[in-house]
Amino acid sequence: MTNRTIHHLSHIDLDGYSCQLVMKYTPYKKFNYNSNYGAEIRQKLDLMLENIRKDKTDAYILITDLNLTADDSRWLTHEVKKINDQYCNLKLQLLDHHGSGAQSAKKFDWYYLDEGRSATKITYDFAKEHFEFNEPQWMKKYVDVVNAVDLWLQEEHENFEYGKVCMRLVNETRELNRIMFADEDSHYKLSLLQEAVKCIHEPKAPILLDEKIHRLKKDFFREDEEDNTLDNLATKYVVKLLGKARNEKTIYYKGYRGYLSYGVGNTSIVGNGFLTAYPEYDFIVDVSYRGTMSLRANNQVSVAQISKEWANGGGHPNAAGGRIMGFKEQYRYDKVKQQIEQIINDKESVAGDLEYKKED
Template sequence: MKNRTIHHLSHIDLDGYSCQLVMHYTPYKKLNYNANYGAEVKQKLDMILENIQKAKESAYILITDLNLTADESKWLTHQVKKLNENNYNIQLQLLDHHGSGEDSANKYDWYYLDTTRCATKITYDFAKEHYEFDEPTWMQKYVDVVNAVDLWKQEEKENFEYGKVCMRLVTETRELGRVMFAEEDFKYKLSLLHEAAKMIHIPDAPIALDEKIHFLKKDFFKKEKNNTLDNLATKYIVELLGRQRAEKTIYYKGYRGYLSYGVGNTSIIGNGFLLAYPEYDFIVDVSSRGTMSLRANNQVSVSQISKEWAGGGGHPNAAGGRIQGFKEQFRYDKVKEQIERLINEKESRAGDLDYKKEEE
């Protein structure tokens, strides 16, 4: 295990992230991925396999709190076998508790299923048995909390009540987009769960954590001066956007744009980005449903861009529309491929872009 990188894919709820919190206390190199059910699972598994091939190193694929369909299990088994036949050294392990995975569990030895424990508890017990594991003092209690709320054991009142607050800590942590800022969003959620775990033994822990959530969030984003959570998060996101300029820049008819995905709050974040990086003419944020929100700062008419791209409209500095036929993606590179195809198509058809400010 010491010479392998663990590629850990887990669910996006409290149980899923808590599996990764458990694995945080193993000494191995880890890359973390998260997915909800459906098409996202396959896309993230594709990403894992691509990353393994790029790195050309031994790997351990760990999947927790996600049950794979029979087709997904068959496909993944085939892909790993094919890579291993080409001199890769990949080991596969799934730890889950959803009964819908029974068929796969009966067929594949890498698919471990136990419906009596949540995935966090399965991962915790598995780690103690099979991995080097530097367990903190609060870990067992925290695992019991997750187990109580995930299996809805209301009779375990103390653990159940604290688990409900921890569950909300994850579901209401939406300041960062999971696709656009996957690594930072993961760190954000794990930092909050770490803080929750440290408070687990204090008196009236559920109430104390409930009252502290807002301050824990602010502490993550705060660097120097205090401010509102919205302003702190906006500054943090604008800085993230800036650091990713090389990958996320697009061009349309000679104008430089920035493509974001699922960030939202474009009026504040978009305008903040354009003020921080005036070399950009516009920014466009696309949602999972294909709706787009564009902002400019008097350098180009985004109303005209929106009209040409999607038959949309608005004002010269603020416009929107919806891209017909947009396919929801869970990887930024796939989003950019779609938008660049759209741009190439529109550039080949449309006339010259009138960048002058239009009459409102």
């Protein structure tokens, strides 16, 4: 392959992230995207295509462990052709093992389907054949582990049992929100898997890894800081991430400065931690995937009043909540912010003054 930037979209389970772990050992510039099935796939593909158009350099779209509908496949083929005509040289390849993609696989030459191997094994074999590939010593064993658990090959007992622990490692790694912190969440999961492979040849490897998971998570969030509980370490890490993204995620309502997060949760701890670390903010609001809001303040403004004006919600001056009627679930933060800013624009012109005015 020529020196292209790889934009890699994969699933959000062990098999999907393991495809990206395999590709980590190719020497190309890469951007990882992750998606579950359904409407999220199209939004993530849209984001990927937007990034390629902005960059205007030769690129390679790799999709793994996700099957596309016939409509999505036609749409993507058309979009790739437009980019090739107008922006850059763009290649497209999908590697999957789900039979539900058979219709697309028959029609499109870029759609490779093999139901007999996990997506990780397909990606591994494909990378060895088509890319420069700096394969580490543990890779083949790890691929066999993922293949065994993803295809549920219980007869491969050693690989299967280790795969079960790796699968739980990914499934229970929820400390970072993958919409708000897509790059950091991907790095977190891949880092944990890279640590997991260090046990792969040890005696009683599944038990050893099972006992190490909590420590591996703490070590990731701990960085150079003193030891603490996983909750406290992760909260401090998340607050730092929120702070780094202030320029993008700041909102204003009637002259008050707020911070908009999406799906972060744990607002009492994370929200108050953010307001303490960044006292220039008057409030923080976290919107869930279903449109429920959780707001926190620190005596600068009444979030109960904001919640009432935005969503007929309520609560206390420093802690309130509500539900946004008609909220449409999104898989990109910028789409969420557009919805909230539309609410702000609509409400600012009709709502009364807020309580708890800031002092000059």
